[in-house]
Amino acid sequence: MLSKIRSLQQVGVIGINCRNGDFIERYNPRRLFPLVDDKVRTKQLAMAAGIAVPELYDTIETPHDIRKVEQLRDRYTDFVIKPAQGSGGDGILVVTGHSGKNFRRHNGLLVTPEEVSHYLSNILSGQYSLGGHPDKAMVEYRVVNDPIFDDVAYQGIPDIRIIVFQGYPVMAMIRLPTRQSQGKANLHQGAIGVGIDLGSGRTLGGVHGNSVIANHPDTGSSIRDLEIPEWDRLLTLAARCFELSGLGYLGVDIVLDRNQGPLILELNARPGLNIQIANGTGLRHRLRAVEECDSADDVTRRVAFSRRRFAVQAPPMADELLQPAV
């Protein structure tokens, strides 16, 4: 057991106690938590800062608002309903169309307006929110999958999680939905986590549950060496969320939309630790490297630092990146 602890320390794996005590408690002021715990507020903040997010169609805040559901069905063909303070992808309803007066979900099943109303009232009474506080439901643009993910995403939208520490991206992974996760991009529910090389934006190996895998269990396609498009833009987007939220230790969830490119889905003040398994390495050494460097205000320099310092494979244009961008 001791040798196990030692080898974990060597790789720099941090546990929950360390994440909570040494990073969240120290770098994330509690008063800022509501900004990221309430996705409506996060969205408003992001829009004010000119950061792209899925468009907010409407919010449902009182039981009286629930009747808006019928109008939504008529106004938008497809949309997503989610609890504003939900976590871990719980309680998200993806509507891809309708059939008569019923809604069609992303997996093809039909739900009646009554079922949707009940689901909305559960959201309002706080079933999905942290601590069971009363919540509101938000209706937003449904992200359309970027074609590069067609082979590796089963009935859902993969999302890219980037850990941003003091404004520096330190680790990234892409979460691929599976049949087991029922289209959700949540590792606890059976989604695949695939590490991404910060330098090149190419995927490394992946994990499903606790085992290391190379192919998607449902589609059979390889999950290695996929290139995430517009990687530099993605990292910049994530790094800017530090100024946006004020949180020093932050998980940024980004989706790639076929038409609109990278969109910030949500921010997380307590990002999970499975990203370490997906990347096959620990966070500690990278976090320490950031703690030791002189913090920079300039986002492009921070991104360049991260791409250079935390690259696993040689970045494609390494020489270029070493020059400080203007």
Add this chain to the structure above:
Amino acid sequence: MSTRLHTGLLALALTVIGLALFAYKLHLGIPLSEDDASDVWTVEARVTFTPRPDRSVKATLQLPDRMPGYAILNENFVSRGYGLNTQRNGGREAVWAIRRARGPQALYYRVAVYPDETDRDETAPAFPPRPDLEEPYATALQELVAEVRQQSADIDSFAGEMLRRLNDNSPDQYVDLFLDDVRTENDKLRTAQNLLAGARIPSRIVHGIYIVDDNREATVVPWLEVWTGQEWSYYDPDTGEKFVPDNYLVWWRGDKPLLDVPDASDEQVVFAVRKNLIDSIEVAERRASLRESHVLEFSLFGLPVRTQTVYTVLLLVPVGAFIMVLLRNVVGIRTFGTFTPVLIALAFRETRLLSGVLLFTIVVALGLAIRFYLEKLRLLMVPRQASVLIVVVLLLAAISIISGRLGIETGLSVALFPMVILTMVIERMSVVWEERGASNAIVEGIGSLIVAIVAYLVMSMDSVAYLTFAFPELLLVLLAATLLLGRYTGYRLTELARFNALSGGK
């Protein structure tokens, strides 16, 4: 680093304060465990006699007053129908009186005593007058005293020498003269008193019993007390040695009979001795008050008994909470709610472990079934939770009734489960069940149960309950440990398995 240092110093200060108080109380004599409790002895004097018909009865019993090496913890009398009076008449006496009594009578006096050296009789007695004797006794006494004085240095050695001569197998001529009339042990002691009085040395005859566990018929043994100028010393009347056995309990002093019942026959006193461990805390308190220490006046033992029982349970909660911290933050067991398992563990204290686990599982399983059914009705959350709560209460009642009918008594204790906690467990479990799948829900449910069981096992240890109650300041040390654990940033045990792939599968 400064917060780490701050926490460390705070923990250190708390530990020091806690341990210092703990050590001080140990010093005052509060035993470390119930087994170490200082010996408390219960001595029972059973007084029996048969009164003459149609006479009023007045029975006088000598009571223990000052006992070298022992102190009285408490005493009580059992004497139905009798009027009771205690009075000082030289020593302490109890006087029982009744107008009419028929047939053999039995009265009881019970006293609890504990070893204690603090209570000493140091008031100087009056010097006895020289005995007014006829010849040849007067001369013999004079000569004897002169001779013994020659062979002694002080009162101690004088008394010793005098008693030695009295017990000599071939007594000298003077002593022989005095021994002429000696028939009983008491006569001998009285003679010894007279001889000492010849040198104007105060002495007393004491009567006592040996304290031996489970002695049902202790016999009364006389001893001789001699005032040596500063204190009363004890001399073995048979050898003249200056000593008293540790387990000798002085009952009364002087020539009076132990029991005096005029107009009665068959009067008898039987002493029974028994060891008694429960009152040890009371002993420590008594000792502290004798030393004029006020620390123990603020102890929980000063509270009314009913409040004390509340605190015996309440003081266990921090222990449970600490276990919770250990199991969650160091081991990494997932549970429903932060302190739910501790409350369940408290309920286990009443239900006993096995039936507690069984009842808990039954209630939660049935509650879950109901909760899934209610889900179909599309109720709003608060009314739904209220419905589950109502169902839980009904379930508890039903289980109690059924098990009562079946004669299973443990089933009745199900009512002690905190029902709101049960409701929350059911609600939380069903949400996790739906959101994260049955396996997650069951893992967390079992985790809660494991923590509850471990917490129960620790909290139900008698020594833990005793220590927290007798030394609540130890909770400061527990607080310090908890604070330090709050700064523990190492791995949880379960994380070793979680990150197995990263440690090279070692």
